Amino acid sequence: MVKMTLEDVAREAGVSLATVDRVVNGRIGVHARTIQRVNAAIKQLGFLPDPHASRLARGRDYDFRIILPTGENEFMQALAAEFRATRERQLQERVRLTIQYVDTFDGEALATALEKLPRGIDGVAVVALDHPAVTEAINTLADSGVVVLTLVSDVPNSRRAHYVGIDNFAAGRTAASLIGRFVGTRKGKVGMIAGSLALRDHVERQFGFEQVLAREYPNLEVLPVREARDENARVEAVCRSLIEDHPDTVAIYNAGGGQAGVIAALETSGRTSDMIFVAHELTSSTRRHLVRGTIDAIINQDVGHMARSAARILTALKEGRPIVSGQEHIRIDIFLRDNMP
Template identity: 70%
Template sequence: MLLHHAGGTLVAKTTLQDVAREAGVSLATVDRVLNGRTGVHVRTIERVQAAIERLNYQPDRLASRLARGRDYRFEIVLPTGANEFMRMLEAEFRSTADRYVQERVRLAVTHVDVFDGEALAAALERLPADIDGVAVVALDHPAVSEAVNGIVERGVPVVTLVSDLPGTKRAHFVGIDNYAAGRTAATLLGRFLGHRSGKVGLIAGSLSLRDHIERQYGFEQVIAREYPDLMLLPLREGRDDDAQVHDVGRALLAEHGDLVGIYNVGAGTPGIVAALEESGRAREIVFIAHELTPFNRRHLVRGTIDAILNQDPGHMARSAARTLLALREAVPIVPGQERIRIDIFVRDNVP
């Protein structure tokens, strides 16, 4: 037990050796329990945790990292492609990584085609065996779920980003309530349209992405209940690709002269903007999109986009890093701090 000064008074500070002695186990066993590693009997874990509570042990986490002899290594798995929001999220992770170097934590970014379940699963399975945590934009695919569970079973915490996999052993989800986002989009579109009737188009990246499914479900529920004069068209997929989404948007406009609204569930908004402006109907069709990217911001101000639902990529990157570190060091996650809000922007309040 060490002594340190607190307001001029010497105060006893509990050490790992004290915990090991109290629990009747080795120092290595205490370290395994604190770091969530496998291979420790459940009763031993309970004994160590009880000793920690009795002694009110507060670990010096930076000192513990120094004692490990190497930094924590977290892998961030993001989509390939030109998705502007994902590029913003990557930039925020790189900025977060710069700040965490002094904390003995390193973040590395890996790019994968997240629309290809087999490719994403293979990339997860190829991650180094000695990593300390993974954050991944996940596809709802059996092979991806199996890969995530395999990583967790090795004692490595996994958090999902943007799109969740709640049926897996992942530890935490970093993202907005996507069901609520879809409901909010429907309310905004219905209010903007007032008493107009007509058809509404939905465009998603993929219905294998849970965030897109949840947004679609929330949107459809509110439109069906609150706005019976609006007819929802079957959802069309564009893989969050600007060119593909442009083709989808152009087809919607050509096929439905009575189209009054569009909700883009995912990315690819530049494609819809181009289709609307080419048609000359941009001012008569209410368009709700996601994410306040530089492009979306510009066209929100111009009036082609009527409202944007946003999730802050900086908050998400910092939250994912804090959460992985908390999971790795077995300290509580602060729910209020890690809750990602749904921001609503119109042209009058855009930052």
């Protein structure tokens, strides 16, 4: 197949090359009827603009900001590492990714960070808190022409352009099904730990989790969710308290980070062998404990896919190109010790 050029479009439309260039790049000064003729020629020839040439014509790189949470969450650290790797590859495409860290559990702090982003940036991808001030900050950016993506945790009532992450309702339902099958016919209580119920991904996981257990596993009672900000020490304290308060607990689902805290609490209480534990995200430490049997199953989302997808979507939306939904769909992976990659 021969690749069509701007010259081919100009010849087909009967206009100058400069006119075609103005139409393709959305510049003013072209009559409406001429724009129609050029667009008809583009459609007739199947012309696809060269994004790299378009970026060269802009005279500067795309400036995208990536806002990730502070703290010890291993998944977020792995996501940051993948964004750094993606950043190196994107430089040759004239795309710059700048990473900054904010306490995303603090709605006001996150909103302030979004408000203080420099004018003229092209887009931002943010691990977002579902908070009124954050929603307003996202809307202000979107209204100013900045492409805004939410990562991992969504704010669907905002004017963000796209969400990059797994279906968290489905993740919670998956965790419930795994625990129900692992526990079998035993009766007992199930504890759930979240980072924060202000994070929409954790709320969605809670909803899906409780929905399936209540409907399909009447032998299991879900305890009220406990929050621990994805911090190992807090998670350990919450988990130890949960086990002490409810000795008949048979399973724990940690919907956020801080898996090391759950493991420490299980080891201290001597419950590593009889407590079913379903966690999120395959990291170096969770991998080790999955092999040892302390963790029974891990629900995972591919951090490399997420970082690359975010960069592709930011660029596509800025250039007005369609998003390839099949390519950008972030799948839910389930890992047992028998199928780890």
